[in-house]
Amino acid sequence: MLKIHCPYCQETREEEEFHYSGQAHIARPTDPESCSDEDWGNYLYFRKNPRGRHMEMWVHAAGCRKFFNVVRDTVTYEVEQTYLIGHVPAGST
Amino acid sequence: MSNNSYAIMEQQPSIKGLANTPLVNVVRGAIPGPNAVGIEEHDDVGHLVLRGDATLLASAVTEVLDLAFPDQPLSSCSRDKTCIRWISPDEWLVTVPGTETSSVESSLRDAIVGHVAIVNVSGGQTIVHLTGKHASDVLMKSTSYDVHELNFPTGKVITTTLAQAQVIIRRLDTDQFELVIRRSFADYIWSWLRDAATEFGVNG
Numbered sequence: 423m424l425k426i427h428c429p430y431c432q433e434t435r436e437e438e439e440f441h442y443s444g445q446a447h448i449a450r451p452t453d454p455e456s457c458s459d460e461d462w463g464n465y466l467y468f469r470k471n472p473r474g475r476h477m478e479m480w481v482h483a484a485g486c487r488k489f490f491n492v493v494r495d496t497v498t499y500e501v502e503q504t505y506l507i508g509h510v511p512a513g514s515t
Numbered sequence: 516m517s518n519n520s521y522a523i524m525e526q527q528p529s530i531k532g533l534a535n536t537p538l539v540n541v542v543r544g545a546i547p548g549p550n551a552v553g554i555e556e557h558d559d560v561g562h563l564v565l566r567g568d569a570t571l572l573a574s575a576v577t578e579v580l581d582l583a584f585p586d587q588p589l590s591s592c593s594r595d596k597t598c599i600r601w602i603s604p605d606e607w608l609v610t611v612p613g614t615e616t617s618s619v620e621s622s623l624r625d626a627i628v629g630h631v632a633i634v635n636v637s638g639g640q641t642i643v644h645l646t647g648k649h650a651s652d653v654l655m656k657s658t659s660y661d662v663h664e665l666n667f668p669t670g671k672v673i674t675t676t677l678a679q680a681q682v683i684i685r686r687l688d689t690d691q692f693e694l695v696i697r698r699s700f701a702d703y704i705w706s707w708l709r710d711a712a713t714e715f716g717v718n719g
Contacts, residue, residue: 430604431673432588436659438676484676486588486603 426480427504430488443479445469446491473497477511480504523617523624523635537641537701542709548716552653553646554708555719560596560642561616562695563609563623567631572607575626579619580609591672591685600672600685608683608695610642641701645692645708649715654684654692656711664689678707
């Protein structure tokens with residue numbers, strides 16, 4: 423079981439309260455009308471699948487029902503940090 | 516539409532018996548045991564969900580409910596049978612005595628200025644109190660949350676899972692807990708709690 427810190431409840435809770443919600447920081451093309459099919463396809467369907475550090479969204483489904491970001495290692499499953507939507511992870515420039 | 520243009524549904528039925536609690540069909544009664552756990556439903560309660568920015572809600576709640584506003588995560592404020600619980604950064608759950616639900620809802624709507632939502636969810640959930648020396652033992656079997664008093668003091672409110680269902684738990688005292696449970700999970704949780712408390716005995 424993962425222990426995940428919810429930045430809204432400000433507590434570390436069991437994984438069973440959370441749901442995984444996919445890769446974080448996916449920027450929607452600012453002008454969809456003029457972007458190429460390939461760019462739009464990449465935005466819609468293509469996701470990273472890294473071996474190691476991964477930034478992803480989780481939702482505190484059985485708690486405050488808010489979405490937030492998690493940096494997790496996909497090899498060790500270690501949760502490095504959690505932070506609010508719209509922010510960047512601590513330690514990045 | 517003006518700010519005061521709204522319709523409030525009176526959910527208190529005038530004919531007794533029309534509105535049954537979700538626990539109308541469950542097994543009740545005592546199970547003998549050394550330190551029986553009290554499992555008791557409190558069904559004559561009005562539930563109001565407030566959603567919106569804390570800065571819009573705080574003063575109105577203080578004025579109407581005569582309570583401090585719980586703006587810190589996992590906190591609650593209560594007086595007699597009125598209670599307001601922090602649920603999420605933009606959501607609070609207010610419970611009042613059942614007969615006051617509509618008047619409190621109207622007063623809140625009149626007092627709050629701005630973009631907020633107030634929803635009467637009384638029909639969708641009910642409240643169960645767990646009491647007794649072994650109440651926390653029953654919870655320890657049922658939820659992954661640490662209910663030790665150091666982590667979960669009186670007045671703290673958490674939303675978590677109990678068995679397989681979502682539940683809002685508030686500690687009322689050292690050995691008293693309040694569970695707000697969904698209507699559709701009510702009989703499941705009631706059966707679970709009775710089963711979990713059987714080894715201690717049940718006052719129900």
